[in-house]
Amino acid sequence: MSDPTQPTTGDDPTAPAGTPGPAGPAGPAGTSAGTSSGRAEPTGGRTLADPADEVTEINPDVDIAPEDIGVPVVSEGERLLEVDEVTLRFGGVVALNEVSFHINKGEILGLIGPNGAGKTTCFNVMTGVYQPTSGGVRYLGKPLGKRKKYQITKLGIARTFQNIRLFANMTALENVLVGVDAHHSTGVVSAMFRLPKHRREEGQGYARALELLTFMGLDGKADELARNLPYGDQRRLEIARALATSPQLLCLDEPAAGFNPAEKAKLMELIRTIRDQGYTVLLIEHDMKLVMGVTDRIVVLEFGRKIAEGSPAEIRDNPAVIAAYLGVDEEDAS
Amino acid sequence: MSTTTSTPAARKPTSPGFRERVTNLPKAVKILLWVLFAIFLFLLPLLNIPFITTEGSDFGGVLFTVATYVLVALGLNIVVGYAGLLDLGYVGFYAIGAYTIGVLTSEHAHMSWVVVVPIAIVIAMISGIILGAPTLRVRGDYLAIVTLGFGEIVRLTLVNSQWLGGAQGISDIPKPPGFELFEVPSIDWSSGAPVVDLDTTSTFLKFGINDFVPYYWLALGVISLVLLFDILVKSSRVGRAWEATREDEDAAELMGVPTFRFKLLAFALGAAIGGLSGALFATKAGFISPDSFQLLLSILFLAAVVVGGAGNRWGVIVGAIVVSYFPERFREFADFRVLVFGLALMLLAIFRPQGLLPPRRTVRAKRADDRQAVLEEGEASV
Structure with a gap:
C-alpha cells in the first residue's frame, strides 16, 4: 500500500518512507x-x-501570541475549520474518501492512521496543495474554494513538513x-x-x-x-x-519524527505551550504515546476513510482503530 | 633544530578573513577607501598601467565593454543568482534595449538620447514580463529551454524585419548629448616611468567617436546606481522572497510568498537592467545588427554569473571582468582564446564549482561542512 500522493506530483513528497506497521511508542516513526x-x-x-x-x-x-492578521477571531471552542465530505482521487486511486471532521478553536486535534492512510494528503487539501475532487474545506465558516497556497497561509493556516523543508x-x-x-x-x-x-x-x-x-x-x-x-x-x-x-491554525506534520523519547517529551510540552499562547494545533503523529498525551480529540484515518473520532481514551479502546493498527482482519477477529 | 615550532600554522584559530577585517574598519576609513577605489576606477583608462592595459585595442573601449558585461551580469544575477531561474535567452533583452535606442534615435525617429534610454528600460522590462508571464509556470530545465528559444526568436525577428533594419542593422545612432566640464590628462609610461601627458586627454563628459573613455565613465556611473539598487532591494522582503523561492518553491508558497509574482518581478528587473546595458552598448557602438546578439552572448553572460559565483553581486562582477577582459587582454593568442577559455571553465568547474567568489553563505556552509567532515572522521577513527 503505497501512498497515493507519491506518483502524482512532485509538490509534496511527504509520504512516509518507513514500512507500514504498528506505530506504538517505539514504532517506526523514527525511521520514517x-x-x-x-x-x-x-x-x-x-x-x-x-x-x-x-x-x-x-x-x-x-510572548509569541499570533498577531492580528485581519481575519475574524473566533472564540474558544467554536469551529475554526471544517473538512466537509472531502474526496480526492488521483486517477483510479481514492486518496481521501468522504472525510469529514472539524477543528475547534483552541484545541489540539490529533490526526492519526497507518502509513498511506491519507493524513498528509488531508493536510495538502487543507493548505491548498490539492483541490478536492468533491467536498470542500470551510475555514471560519467560509469555503476555501480555489484559493492559492499563499492566500490560504495569509488567511491563517500554517504548516510544517514531514520531511524538513527549510530554506x-x-x-x-x-x-x-x-x-x-x-x-x-x-x-x-x-x-x-x-x-x-x-x-x-x-x-x-x-x-x-x-x-x-x-x-x-x-x-x-x-x-x-x-x-x-x-x-x-x-x-x-x-x-x-x-x-x-501568525496562523489561527497550526498544522504539524509528524514533528516528532526522528526524536528520542526525551525530545518527544519536550515536544509535547512545546505543543501545549503553543496552544496556551493562543494557537489551535492540528497534529499528525505516529507516536501513540505522544498523541494520547497531548491531544484533546483524535481523528483516525485508514485507507482514506475516517474510521473513528473521539477523545484519546475512546480512541484507545476503539476496536476499529486497534484493528487498523495491528493489521487484524476484522472478519477473522469476529 | 633550534626553533622548530611544531604547531602548524593551519592549526591556529582561524585568522579573520578579508571580509571580517574590512567590516571591522571604522566607518570613516571605509568610506574613504570606497571613494579612493571609485576614483581609481574612474581614472583607470587614463593611468595606462603597464601589463593591465590592452596593447592591441583601445583600453577605454575595452573597459567600456567590460562595464557593459558587468551591468549585464548584475541584471542576470537577480534572475539566476537570487531567484534561481535559469535564463539562457538573456541576450534577447540586451538586443531589445539596443534596438529601442536604434529605432527611436536613428531608424524611425530622432528623439533625444536622454528620453530614449528610460523608454528602452521600460520596453525591456515589459518584454521580460511578456516572456515571464506564460513561461515562469515551468521550472528548471524547461524554463532554460523556453528562454533559449526567446533569445533566438528576438534575433530572428531582427534579421527578418525590414522595419528593424533587417540583416544590415541600424547605423548612425547619435551620440548622447555631452557637456565639456574639464579635461583629464593621461599618464604616459613610454619612458619607463609615469609621466603626466597633457597632450592626450579625455574630456568629462564629451561623447566623441575617437575617445571611448567618457562612455566608460557613463557606464561606471550606471553600474554604481544599479549596484545601490541591488543592495537595497536584496536586503528587503523582496530579496528574501526571491531566495526562499530559489531554495524551495513549494515551501515558500506555503509560507505565504506569492512565488509567481516574485519570479516575474525578478524577470522584469533583470530584463530592465539587460535592456539598459544593451542601450549603452548601442550608444557607444553607433551601429547595431542582429549579428551583435548571437546566442553565444547569452552563454557568455551566464558564464560571467556562474564563474563569478551566482548570488554574490561582487562575485558576478569579477566573473564579468574575467569573461570580457581576459579575451581582450590576450588578443595576441586570438586563435587559442576559446580553447583557453574552455579549459579555464573546466578547471573552474572541477576545483571551484561555486564560482570564484561564491555568496558568503555558501562559503560559511562549506566551512561548516568541512568542520563536520573532520569531526566525523575523528569519530570514526576512535
Whole structure:
C-alpha cells in the first residue's frame, strides 16, 4: 500500500518512507523521518559530535501570541475549520474518501492512521496543495474554494513538513522572517527608497522573528544557516517559521519524527505551550504515546476513510482503530 | 633544530578573513577607501598601467565593454543568482534595449538620447514580463529551454524585419548629448616611468567617436546606481522572497510568498537592467545588427554569473571582468582564446564549482561542512 500522493506530483513528497506497521511508542516513526530530501538533513554524527548541539530548551514565557492578521477571531471552542465530505482521487486511486471532521478553536486535534492512510494528503487539501475532487474545506465558516497556497497561509493556516523543508541556504533568522513577511507588503519601490513602510515592517518583522527564535531556544543560532543546524533545531525552526505567519491554525506534520523519547517529551510540552499562547494545533503523529498525551480529540484515518473520532481514551479502546493498527482482519477477529 | 615550532600554522584559530577585517574598519576609513577605489576606477583608462592595459585595442573601449558585461551580469544575477531561474535567452533583452535606442534615435525617429534610454528600460522590462508571464509556470530545465528559444526568436525577428533594419542593422545612432566640464590628462609610461601627458586627454563628459573613455565613465556611473539598487532591494522582503523561492518553491508558497509574482518581478528587473546595458552598448557602438546578439552572448553572460559565483553581486562582477577582459587582454593568442577559455571553465568547474567568489553563505556552509567532515572522521577513527 503505497501512498497515493507519491506518483502524482512532485509538490509534496511527504509520504512516509518507513514500512507500514504498528506505530506504538517505539514504532517506526523514527525511521520514517524525512529520508527523501537528504538536503537539509544533518547526519547522525553531527548531532553527537558538534559541541554546539546541546539539547535546546525552549523559553515558554516569551510572548509569541499570533498577531492580528485581519481575519475574524473566533472564540474558544467554536469551529475554526471544517473538512466537509472531502474526496480526492488521483486517477483510479481514492486518496481521501468522504472525510469529514472539524477543528475547534483552541484545541489540539490529533490526526492519526497507518502509513498511506491519507493524513498528509488531508493536510495538502487543507493548505491548498490539492483541490478536492468533491467536498470542500470551510475555514471560519467560509469555503476555501480555489484559493492559492499563499492566500490560504495569509488567511491563517500554517504548516510544517514531514520531511524538513527549510530554506537550507538561508539563516535561521531569515527563514523565520520569510514567514513574518507573509503579512507584509513592502515592494521594490519601498525597499529602493527605504520608505517608512519598509522600515516599519522590517523593524516589526525582526522583533517578531527574534521573539519566535527565543521562544524556541534558537536565538543563539539566528545567524546559522538552516542546513547547518542540528536535526532537532531544524524541526523547531520549521515550527517557528510556521508560527511566524501568525496562523489561527497550526498544522504539524509528524514533528516528532526522528526524536528520542526525551525530545518527544519536550515536544509535547512545546505543543501545549503553543496552544496556551493562543494557537489551535492540528497534529499528525505516529507516536501513540505522544498523541494520547497531548491531544484533546483524535481523528483516525485508514485507507482514506475516517474510521473513528473521539477523545484519546475512546480512541484507545476503539476496536476499529486497534484493528487498523495491528493489521487484524476484522472478519477473522469476529 | 633550534626553533622548530611544531604547531602548524593551519592549526591556529582561524585568522579573520578579508571580509571580517574590512567590516571591522571604522566607518570613516571605509568610506574613504570606497571613494579612493571609485576614483581609481574612474581614472583607470587614463593611468595606462603597464601589463593591465590592452596593447592591441583601445583600453577605454575595452573597459567600456567590460562595464557593459558587468551591468549585464548584475541584471542576470537577480534572475539566476537570487531567484534561481535559469535564463539562457538573456541576450534577447540586451538586443531589445539596443534596438529601442536604434529605432527611436536613428531608424524611425530622432528623439533625444536622454528620453530614449528610460523608454528602452521600460520596453525591456515589459518584454521580460511578456516572456515571464506564460513561461515562469515551468521550472528548471524547461524554463532554460523556453528562454533559449526567446533569445533566438528576438534575433530572428531582427534579421527578418525590414522595419528593424533587417540583416544590415541600424547605423548612425547619435551620440548622447555631452557637456565639456574639464579635461583629464593621461599618464604616459613610454619612458619607463609615469609621466603626466597633457597632450592626450579625455574630456568629462564629451561623447566623441575617437575617445571611448567618457562612455566608460557613463557606464561606471550606471553600474554604481544599479549596484545601490541591488543592495537595497536584496536586503528587503523582496530579496528574501526571491531566495526562499530559489531554495524551495513549494515551501515558500506555503509560507505565504506569492512565488509567481516574485519570479516575474525578478524577470522584469533583470530584463530592465539587460535592456539598459544593451542601450549603452548601442550608444557607444553607433551601429547595431542582429549579428551583435548571437546566442553565444547569452552563454557568455551566464558564464560571467556562474564563474563569478551566482548570488554574490561582487562575485558576478569579477566573473564579468574575467569573461570580457581576459579575451581582450590576450588578443595576441586570438586563435587559442576559446580553447583557453574552455579549459579555464573546466578547471573552474572541477576545483571551484561555486564560482570564484561564491555568496558568503555558501562559503560559511562549506566551512561548516568541512568542520563536520573532520569531526566525523575523528569519530570514526576512535
